[in-house]
Each structure stands twice: as structure tokens, then as C-alpha cells.
Amino acid sequence: MKNFLKLIQQTQPDSPVINQQELNRRLRENSLDDLESLCADFEHMRGVVRSVQRNYEAVLEENQRLKSMLKDLVNSCYCWPGNRCDRCQRILNTILRENTEERSSSVSDHQEIIAKLRKRQARMKA
Template sequence: MHQGVKTPQTQEWEDSLRGNLEVKHQIRTDTINDLENFSQDLQHISLVVESIQNNYQVLLAENHRLKSTLLELVDDCYCWKGNRCEKCQKIIKSLASELTRKKLNTAQEYEDIL
């Protein structure tokens, strides 16, 4: 047989090989595109997280400022610790976290027992 002549079996194998190579090339191209899209998504997520962090920092600063203002109102009031007026009692209760309230209640219960 002459080497330049292709048999049907050789042609099928070569066509299959070429098809496989083309599919692999397309898969690799798609993978590159997917990675580029994923990279863009990660950059976007990073910007979103950074924005959330900045907003949260602003929120925390504002929250701290408001709490400080409320405490200044209590400090500037005519009443004193242990004998707070109704307004200052409301402010102090609003500033106390649930955990603090529980601790205060536990301390009060202990004092009541004594």
C-alpha cells in the first residue's frame, strides 16, 4: 500500500483525532473564558465587600456618636447615679444590651436574696 493513500479506517481515526483535538481546544477556550468571567465576578464581589465594610464602619461610628450623645444627656441632667429621673432611666435602659440587662437582673436578684 502506498503511504499517500488513506484507507477508510485511517480516515475515520484521523477524523476522530481531529474532532477530539477541536473539542479539547474548544473546552480549553471555554475554560479560559470562564476563568476570566470568574475573575471579574471576584473583583465585583471584592468591591461589594469593600463597600459593605465602609458602610458598616460609618454605621458603627454613627452608632457610637449617638450613644455618646445620649450619655452626655444623662451626664448633663440634674439627676445622679442611683436616683435617675425617668428620662435618664429610659436612656440608660435603651443603651443597655440584652446581656447587660440580664446581668443587672442577676445582680439585683442576688441583692434581693441578701
């Protein structure tokens, strides 16, 4: 069979058999190129996610710092627990609201995205 193919290659360079072989070779090359490009994209995406994660952590830290500043303001006020002035009550309401709503949803969204990316990465490695 090999010799037969060789013979065809030598005598009929434009035969359908050779075109099919060439096509297969090109398809293989394209698949490898696609895979490489996909890996590069994924690598880039991981970098973006890391950067977003770092920024997010910085925002959370800043948030924590501001919150503790607000708590200090409330603690150093003339009012006391159970009888807070309007300003302190507003601050406490804001802190409470942030603890229950915004933070939980944004953190869980972020964690969900990370979990999905990790799964995808594990699939790619397998």
C-alpha cells in the same frame, strides 16, 4: 505519530481524531473564559464587600456619636447615678441593650463573612 496525525488532518478534515482535538481546544478555551469571568466576578464582589464595610464603619461611627450624645444628656440631667429619672433610665437601658445584643451579633456576622471571603481569596491565589 505526529506525521500520522498531520496526514489525517490533511486528508480527512472531518475525522473523529480532529474533532476530538478541536473539542479539547474549545474546552480549554471555555475553561479559561470561565476562570477569567470568575476572577472578574470575584473582583466585583470584593468591591461590594469593601463598600459594605465602609458603610458599616460609617454607621458604627454615627452610632458611637449618638450614644455619646445620649450619655451627655444623662450626665447633664438633674438626676444622679443610683437615682435616675425615667427618661435617663430608658436611655441607659437602650445603650446597655445595644452594647450586649445587637452590636455583638451584627459585628460577628460581618467578621464571619469577611473571614470566609479571605479564605476563598487565599484559595484562588494558591
